[in-house]
Amino acid sequence: MKSKIIMILILLVATFFFVTGFLKYQNDLKETLAKEIGESGLPSLEIPSDESGGEEDPVKEDPSVIENPERVEMPDLYELTEEEAEELLSELKLKMEVLEEKNASFATGVVFFQKPYVEEKILQGETVRVYVSNQSLLGEEEKVAVPMLIGLKEEEAVKELRNLGFQVGYEYNPASGYAEGVVYSQNYLVDSKVSKGTRITIRVSTGS
Structure with a gap:
């Protein structure tokens, strides 16, 4: 009986020393690791905070996009200056593309042709091509022969003139x-050589 008690006491003492030693080992290990990390100068990791509160960046609107564009009637830009044409188109919310060509019949900076044509309907935000005279451009100016228009229907005459690069004027x-x-x-007489963009006036019959 005494021997059993002695064995139990020995086991208890051994267990006590084992647990105490293990705890001391863990504590020493933590202190060593902390010291090594401090000496190595490793930066601490910081998780950036979300200052936006999780909200998505707002979508930036394109100022050139027009909501619910309307159809507008093309104005007559003939013989306006480039600045005047741009101001007029801007009021109608239309864009302008300028093409410069030499045209002896018009001073530099003056509009002599446009697409779309006068009174055509286009959507706001669309681009209008404006042909502007520039006398400083090199090269010989292209001149075009005026076709025979008498006897044609108004629509046929207008189509032919525009295909040749002329502006069209009307009298009834x-x-x-x-x-x-x-x-x-x-x-203009038939076969007269005139500059592209010149306004050819057609006189249309309203009947006898």
């Missing part, structure tokens, strides 16, 4: 011998 009068809507006269 009674004309004996010409049906309504037919061209009976023009302000």
